[in-house]
Amino acid sequence: MLTITNLHASVGDRPILKGIDLSIKAGEVHAIMGPNGSGKSTLSYILAGREGYTVTEGSVTYKGEDLLALPPERRAAAGVFLAFQYPVEIPGVSNSTFLKTALNAVRRQRGEAELDAMQFLKLARTKCKQLGMTDEMLKRAVNVGFSGGEKKRNDILQMALLDPRLTILDETDSGLDIDALRIVADxxxxxxGPERAMLVITHYQRLLSYIVPDHVHVLAFGKIQRSGGKELALELEARGYAEFGVNEAA
Amino acid sequence: MTWLNTLRSAGRARFAELGFPKVRQEDWRFTNLGALERTLFLPASPASALVAVDALPSVTPSHRLVFVNGGFRADLSAASERPDGVIIGSLAAVMASHPALVEAHLGQRADDAGHGPLALNTAHLADGAVLYVPKGVYLDKPVELVMIGAGGHEPLSWHPRLLVVLEERAGATLIEHHFSLGDGAATFSNGVSEITLGTGARLRHYKAQRENAAAFHLSTLSGRLEHDACYEGFLLTLGARLSRNEVRLVLAGPGAEAKLSGAYLLRGEQLGDTTTVIDHASPRCTSQQLFKGVIDDKAQGVFQGKVLVRPNAQKTDARQLSRALLLSDDARIDAKPELEIHADDVKCSHGATAGDLDEDAMFYLRARGIDRDGARALLIGAYVNEAIAEISSEPVREAFEALADHWLRS
Incomplete structure (x- = not known):
């Protein structure tokens, strides 16, 4: 589904990613673990299409297509979904307006019929129920005054509505207590599902106890240093990133 | 009427002395009237063109007064006699039917501003609108003024005068809707409004201006608020090549309250000027101002807001905020907030910000499938609606949101 080959990228003149190779198949869950400043967030932003990053070498292919050539909205329509580390607050725009606009934009691009207000509301309420959320958050302005947990759940609700094929979870555990973490992980x-793939980006092993990956990769200094199964995460939890030359204050 | 002729001659003499304001005058330094001054305008004759009245869709007015090129059109208006002493009509008609009332109030408020355009309006004083609400009467449905510009082959000007008098504990809602019919030669609408609010009177006054790109629109409003009177004003500016809304309110009685807000959406080479002067002349008065601008292309926004707190105006609460969203590198905002405080026990705040769209929010929306234009429209709409939310009348709020939304989509 996703093939990243020798990806190099910079912010301004500063190289951040220095040759990433990664291949993800449908149905797989991959975790990328790494210390602060290793390039984790840069990778997720580049995959989602944020401006301000320059790819200097390498390629990213998604379902056989050059992902890097697409603007962010086309990537979303093609099934790429980034769950944000810090979901953005948008005062003055109600969550339901935002979700309906996004869903219909994606449906339009996918050649599907747009939903009217009633159809949308019905679908949104169903999804809320499935995820154990109250539909009260549909009425509020996007993420404004939401707790950390509510923001992340709102992102998961967007994910459920937009029905992506590749989901990138960028530090989804940051700012969550254990109960909120469990709800989001659920x-x-x-x-x-067998048709979906996930890329879970995290600093800590904690999240991976709830979202159990098939493969774990260690990212440090802009490169994948080591890959393995889910047991690699536990090893990192016990020993830290020291063996990769990273010196983190506890 | 001799008093009217005297007033007009005084206006002519005053305009001969003052002329149009120049950019070297502090109050006009950002707004250059050169192009206006160089255009030779003919006074508009009462237009007989058949026009469709494009009223605000969700507002049902109790009375509607329609003016074409400044001339009252009884055939398009709906104003019925009222038994409760309320007077709603064209200035010319009310001058004939209630001369003493008009004489008592006309020219009383508008002297203080004393600039050229005001004097020019007085020199041409002929028609306009009157809203008079007697003591204790509350008009629940709004009164709508529809001011239509129908440009011709030659530049035309008109100088409407609006007179609003609300007696003690009277209440009313007044909507002004200014727009052009098609294109044509330049037009110059030079309105003056005089507003008197008696003790405990409440006026809600909403104005939408969407004249065409050949229009010059100047408007000078002077208001006086007595004890516990309340003025809620909103200025929505979408049109005209050059526009200026100048609002001067004197909070003359203790406890008077002014809520003045607006949104200006400018593009192309438009200039939109909002100038306010709130004069806290009495204790315990409050004033609240929020103005938001959206400026694209080479357009220019101007906001000058002065709050004056006189020595006896203790316990004044005055807040003012000007925000502008600049959507292009050539867009420009000149903001000049000004506080002049002569009392010591007061709460005053002011602020002016300018910026562009929040990049984080843009990316968030686009990452959810909304394209750049859609994301921009959503964010700008939310930004503008925050100002429009200050309008307490729900149908007017919805109508103004729809006008702003239409601008964003065109």
Whole structure:
């Protein structure tokens, strides 16, 4: 589904990614673990199409297509979904307006009929129920005044509505207490399936106890240093990133 | 009427002395009237063209007064006699039917501003609108003024005068809707409004201006608020090549309250000027101002807001905020907030910000499938609606949101 080959990228003149190779098949869950500044967030932003990053070498192919050539909205329509580390607050735009606009934009691009207000509301309420959320958050302005957990759940709700094929979870655990983490992880797990792939980006092993990956990769200094199974995450939890030459204050 | 002729001659003499304001005058330094001054305007004759009245869709007015090129059109208006002493009509008609009332109030408020365009309006004083609400009467449905510009082959000008008098504890909602019919030669609408609010009177006054790209639109409003009177004003500016809304309110009685807000959406080479002067002349008065601008292309926004707190105006609460969204590198905002405080026990705040669209929010929306234009429209709409939310009348709020939304999509 996703093939990243020798990806190099910079922000301004500063190289961040220095040759990433990664291949993800449908149905797989991959985790990328790495210390602060290793390039984890840069990778997720490049995959989602954020401006301000320059790919200097390498390629990213998604379902046989050059992903890097597409603007962010086309990537979303093609099934790429980034769950944000810090979901953005948008005052003055109600969550339901935002979700309906996004869903219809994606449906339009996919050649599907747009939903009217009633159809949308019905679908949104169903998804909320499935994810164990109240539909009260549909009425509020996008993420404004939401707790950390509510913001992440709102992102998962967007994911459930937009029905992506490749989901990138960027530090989804940051700012969540253990209960919120469990709820978000349950939401993510309910969306796992043989036709979907996930890339879970995290600093800590904690999240991976709830969203159990098939493959774990260690990212440091802009390169994947080591790959393995889910046991690699536990090893990192016990020993830290020191063996990769990273010196993190505890 | 001799008093009217006297007023007009005084206006002519005053305009001969002052002329049009120049950019070297502090109050006009950002707004250059050169192009206006160089255009030779003919006074518009009462237009007889048949026009369709494009009223605000969700507003049902109790009375509607329609003017074409400044001339009252009884055939398009709906104003019925009222038994409760309320007077709604064209200035010319009310001058004939209630001369003493008009004489008592006309020219009383508008002297203080004293600039050229105001004097020019007085020199041409002939028609306009009157809203008079007697003591204790509350008009629940709005009164709508529809001011239509129908440009011809030659530049035309008109100088409407609006007179609003709300007696003690009276209440009313007044909507002004200014727009052009098609294109044509330049037009110059030079309106003056005089507003008197008696003790405890409440006026809601909403104005939408969407004249065409050949229009010059100047408007000078002077208001006086007595004890506990309340003025809620909103200015929506979408049109005209050059426009200026100048609002001067004197909070003359204790406890008077002014809520003045607006949104200006400018593109192309438009200039939109909002100038406000709130004069806190009495204790315990409050003023709240929020103005938001969206400026694209080479357009220019101007916001000058002065708050004056006189020595006896203790316990004043005055807030003012000007925000502008600049959508292009050539877009420009000149903001000049000004506080002049002569009392010591007051709460005053002001702020002016300018910026562009939040990049994080843009990316968030695009990452959810909404294209760049759609994301921009959503964010700008939300930004503007935050100002429009200040309008307390729900149908007017919805109508103004629809006008702003239409601008964003065109």
């Amino acid at each position: 939401g993510v797990n309910s969306l796992r």
